[in-house]
Amino acid sequence: MSNPTSTPPKSLETCLQGWRCILVQAYPVFTWDKPYYPYILSAIVAIVFLIIWLSNATILTTFSIIGLIITVADYVIPMISTHYLEPRFWKDSDEEQYKKIVSQISQGSQTISSFFNYLKDLKSSNSKIFFPILFVSLSLSAWIGNLVNNLFLTFLMINSIVLLPGLRHHGYIEKAHEQTRGVLSKVFGQKKKDVNSSFTPKRMSDTELAQPESLETCLSNWRCVLVQAYPVITWDKPFYPYILSALVALIFLVIWLSNATIMTTFSIIGLILTIADYVVPIISTHYLEPRFWQDSDEEKYKKIVSQISQGSQTISSFFTYLKDLKSSNSKIFFPILFVSLCLSAWIGNLVNNLFLTFLMVNFIVLLPGLRLHGYIDRAHEQIQGIFAKIFGQKKKD
Known part of the structure; x- marks a missing residue:
């Protein structure tokens, strides 16, 4: 690219x-x-x-x-x-x-x-x-969102x-920026120039953008947890999908009973993810890996990373396809998008949105198992067959 x-x-x-x-x-x-x-x-x-x-x-x-x-x-x-x-x-x-x-x-x-x-x-x-700043920001967001x-x-x-x-x-933004730098310089006892260099985001160079951090490196601190969780997510036991669905249902039951606002709910979820992203790598590195990590797990981890990467590429390819369809054949793209949004608006007004979100999240959680056990491929074949009948084409076409 x-x-x-x-x-x-x-x-x-x-x-x-x-x-x-x-x-x-x-x-x-x-x-x-x-x-x-x-x-x-x-x-x-x-x-x-x-x-x-x-x-x-x-x-x-x-x-x-x-x-x-x-x-x-x-x-x-x-x-x-x-x-x-x-x-x-x-x-x-x-x-x-x-x-x-x-x-x-x-x-x-x-x-x-x-x-x-x-x-x-x-x-x-x-x-x-980073983590204390993010934790305080999300806590403040949850409090304001509920207030x-x-x-x-x-x-x-x-x-x-x-x-x-x-x-x-x-020039109002520049004035506010100058005042903020002045306050930070007093708080941290630094010169304005030093404060500006410390707190101003730096643009990435062409080299940095051309060489992004690999997914394997990003998830390395979670590798032990991912390897242990993989058999559950891919349904190694026949009762695993029921456990996954029960966990998702329990989370949504708590959200429903709490009656929290949307901003508060997302802020609390962000807080939980922030704490997990700080604590889990520490536990994994100092406790789990020395006791449970084996040489054979490295291959499993690479397989998991490869599947996550494939899923990400599939989503990216879908949006690229929509973008290409819009530019190459707008007379098909816009009616499809219009009908989809009308249907979405109608369903959204008919069915409880929290229940719809539960169904969506539950499907995403079960997706790796559905894909590994061939349910997605079967559904794909059936949809191809329906389209073949509608448009009078062969499945291959």
């Missing part, structure tokens, strides 16, 4: 080509060319969230409807822009403006990517700082994101 950083502006420029006229026209609004523009943006976000609140729709239905709106917009707007807006409103000077917008979007994407790379580096280089209405918190977050280009354009 080519280096992802070598041509990001060009690829992004191509992806947004159908939206370029809209982006150029909307840019002055998002960067607050007029003093009343931020109030208009906040009012629009408030109206959208007011409609969501009044509709009292479930989460799955809400996201499906938002997906439907985005799908319709992504199909209709490029056609309107190409055939109506650009011939009437596009100027030669707008090309430079469009490239500037693409560059700023690319910079924002790189900043987010750099922040996550910084967290990843901090975890590997200084876990004694404040989650829809209102979402509104504040989306409103901040919508106003962010204007805040950045008018």
Whole structure:
């Protein structure tokens, strides 16, 4: 594969080509060319969230409807822009403006990517700082999520994101950054320059991006646990799938009985994963491996890593296929996506969303066993047979 950083502006420029006229026209609004523009943006976000609140729709239905709106917009707007807006409103000077917008979007994407790379580096280089920070952040998130209405918190977050280009354009972000550095310099007794270098995420170089850490290395601290758990997940005993389903059901029963908000629930799950990611490698390295690890387990571990990698590649290939289908045959892609989202919205309003999540998680947990015992292949054959009858084709085709 080519280096992802070598041509990001060009690829992004191509992806947004159908939206370029809209982006150029909307840019002055998002960067607050007029003093009343931020109030208009906040009012629009408030109206959208007011409609969501009044509709009292479930989460799955809400996201499906938002997906439907985005799908319709992504199909209709490029056609309107190409055939109506650009011939009437596009100027030669707008090309430079469009490239500037693409560059700023690319910079924002790189900043987010750099922040996550910084967290990843901090975890590997200084876990004694990373884990307490993450633990406190998730604890605070769980407390706030249980204290404040989650829809209102979402509104504040989306409103901040919508106003962010204007805040950045008018220098408010830089001012806040300077003040934060000043506070940190007082707390840690460092010069502003030292604080900035310590707490500012660093962008990864081309070499670092070209040589990502292997999956085998990432999971090395969990290898003993993975090898011990593998027979259970792949159903070496006939009662293992029932045990797995019972564990998933017990977790969801606790979530249901706790009646916690979504933000609190995800924060608590994050806390449990954070503690496990800190404690399990220590226990595995100092207790489990000296007692249970054998030379034959190395091959089992490599097999597990290979299967996880294959699963990841399958998911990646599926999304790549959808992306290619959208660009090569949009008349098939959009109807399929539209019908899928309509069905999702209908089911989400009909069936309890927590129960749907339980079914999905339970299926994911049982998937390795279903695949190893051939159930997935049989289902695939049956689906192929159905499509062959519908489209009048041979299974091979």
